[in-house]
Amino acid sequence: MSAAAERLRAAGCVFAEDEARLIAAAVRTPRDLRALVERRASGLPLEHVVGWAGFHGLRILVDPGVFVPRxxxxxxxxxxxxxxxxxxxxxxxxxxxxxxxxxxxxxxxxxxxxxxxxxxxxxxxxxxxxxxxxxxxxxxxxxxxxxxxxxxxxxxxxxxxxxxxxxxxxxxxxxxxxxxxxxxxxxxxxxxxxxxxxxxxxxxxxxxxxxxxxxxxxxxxxxxxxxxxxxxxxxxxxxxxxxxxxxxxxxxxxxxxx
Structure with a gap:
């Protein structure tokens, strides 16, 4: 398990490996990866961390504080x-x-x-x-x-x-x-x-x-x-x-x- 997935698992994220892959795809550097992983581990919704949510086949952009489509x-x-x-x-x-x-x-x-x-x-x-x-x-x-x-x-x-x-x-x-x-x-x-x-x-x-x-x-x-x-x-x-x-x-x- 990657360090990112381990950190997410320790924070209680059930789908830690999947989330780690999504976060990794949203960053360019290891430093950015660590920063976003920590944001997720602190409780920020995954969609707010990566900036989008999958919905009805679309990638919907989601900003911090905005309701995440279910x-x-x-x-x-x-x-x-x-x-x-x-x-x-x-x-x-x-x-x-x-x-x-x-x-x-x-x-x-x-x-x-x-x-x-x-x-x-x-x-x-x-x-x-x-x-x-x-x-x-x-x-x-x-x-x-x-x-x-x-x-x-x-x-x-x-x-x-x-x-x-x-x-x-x-x-x-x-x-x-x-x-x-x-x-x-x-x-x-x-x-x-x-x-x-x-x-x-x-x-x-x-x-x-x-x-x-x-x-x-x-x-x-x-x-x-x-x-x-x-x-x-x-x-x-x-x-x-x-x-x-x-x-x-x-x-x-x-x-x-x-």
Whole structure:
């Protein structure tokens, strides 16, 4: 085992050899390797150490402090891609690194993509992932960040909102709790505070037949469905054992506008 892998193993990294190889590929000198290994050993997420995360077949750039896209969220993207027609209008709210929007745009050439986040660090990071696939990035609080011209035109609304209840933040893995922005994790008292805000305005931004895709935990499904249905959307939940993921899919009816 290499010295880098030994150091990572001693720090508790389960996949020490794999991580050591990834870190080695990101540096030019042994000194840089030792520095990055120490950053990882101190608890910094691997993606923040090497500067990227693998997501839906893409290499997504990830800056320190920015939410790292999870593999489980690939299920949300797969469902959104399957529901997208040609040249869809797509909005990625709470975009973080912009991974969801970038992945959908890569799978659907001709997508009109807009991504938005309230965190300036996330916006800076997302710009590097969204603009290369032809997307535009906006900074602001949810829909307030978006151009008014998108109202009633959005075919696919991706909203990987924070859904961890405030009381559960303290028991999250250290990598998330200490190295990702609180605004990207904290979903309020029941974890559904941001979903409520997204859902309330979704009918005004979605095109007739447009869909909202939101990730949720298993224990939140019934309440999440009730929230979006109360806002006039038709909703269902999709689950994946492979990804250990649950996605709420809410559709604006073709016959109804709000």
């Amino acid at each position: 593999r489980r969220t690939e299920f949300l993207v797969e469902r959104a891609v399957a529901a997208s027609g040609d040249r869809p209008v797509v909005v990625d709210l709470c975009c973080g690194s912009g991974a969801l929007g970038a992945a959908l745009a890569a799978a659907r050439p001709g997508t009109e993509l807009h991504a938005a986040d309230v965190d300036p660090a996330a916006v800076r990071c997302a710009r590097r992932n969204v603009e290369p696939v032809g997307g535009r990035i906006h900074q602001g609080d949810l829909y307030a960040a978006l151009p008014a011209s998108l109202r009633g035109r959005v075919d696919v609304l991706l909203a990987n909102v924070p859904y961890v209840p405030t009381g559960d933040i303290a028991v999250l893995p250290t990598e998330a709790r200490e190295h990702e922005a609180r605004v990207a994790l904290d979903g309020g008292a029941d974890g559904l505070a941001v979903l409520r805000r997204v859902s309330a305005q979704a009918p005004a931004w979605l095109a007739p037949g447009g869909r909202l895709f939101v990730e949720a935990s298993d224990r939140q499904v019934d309440r999440a469905l009730a929230i979006v249905r109360a806002d006039g959307l038709e909703a269902e939940a999709a689950t994946s054992e492979e990804y250990a993921a649950t996605v709420i899919i809410a559709t604006r009816p073709n016959h109804r506008a709000r």
